[in-house]
Amino acid sequence: MSSSKRQSMIITGICLIILSGIILYFGLSLPRVSESALNNVSLEETVSQDKPSSNDQTTAVQAQTNVTQAANITQSEAVSITVNYPLDLNKCTREELATISGIGVARADAIVQYREYLGGYTSVDQIKNIKGIGDSLYERVAPYLTV
Numbered sequence: 001m002s003s004s005k006r007q008s009m010i011i012t013g014i015c016l017i018i019l020s021g022i023i024l025y026f027g028l029s030l031p032r033v034s035e036s037a038l039n040n041v042s043l044e045e046t047v048s049q050d051k052p053s054s055n056d057q058t059t060a061v062q063a064q065t066n067v068t069q070a071a072n073i074t075q076s077e078a079v080s081i082t083v084n085y086p087l088d089l090n091k092c093t094r095e096e097l098a099t100i101s102g103i104g105v106a107r108a109d110a111i112v113q114y115r116e117y118l119g120g121y122t123s124v125d126q127i128k129n130i131k132g133i134g135d136s137l138y139e140r141v142a143p144y145l146t147v
Contacts, residue, residue: 086146089121100144102137121147 083099089111097108110130115121124145128138 085144087144089115089124089127089145089147100141102140107132123147 081095081099083096087096087100094105094108094112097103097111098105103111107130110132111127114127114130118126121127124142124147125138127133127141127145128135133141
C-alpha cells in the first residue's frame with residue numbers, strides 16, 4: 001500500500017471518529033422529556049371509555065373504580081405540553097421545569113417555591129441555593145434556563 005493511500009485512510013478514520021463524537025455529544029446533551037409530559041391522555045376520553053354498557057351492579061362498581069383511577073391521573077399526565085427552551089425561571093411552570101433532564105417534579109416544586117420566596121429570580125445561579133442542586137446538576141440544566 002502506498003504512503004499517500006495509507007495517510008488518506010488514516011485521515012478518513014480520524015474524521016469519522018470526530019464526527020461520531022460530535023453526534024454523540026449533541027445526542028446526549030439535549031434535555032430528555034419525561035414520559036408523563038408526552039402522554040396525551042385526557043380525563044374525558046378515559047372516563048367516556050369506561051362507562052358501563054349495562055345496568056349490572058358489578059359493571060357499575062367496575063366503572064366507578066375506573067372513574068376513580070382516571071381522576072387520579074396527575075395534571076402532567078393528562079395534558080401534553082410544548083416547551084420552548086430556554087425557560088424563564090420567573091414565568092415557567094412546574095410541569096415545564098420537570099421536562100428538563102435531572103430536574104423532576106420535586107426539584108421543580110422547590111424551584112417554584114424558592115421563586116415565590118425570593119419574589120423572582122435575578123440570576124440563574126440562584127437555583128444552586130436549592131437543596132439538591134449542586135454544581136454538576138447546575139451545569140447540565142443552566143443552558144435550558146434564563147431570567
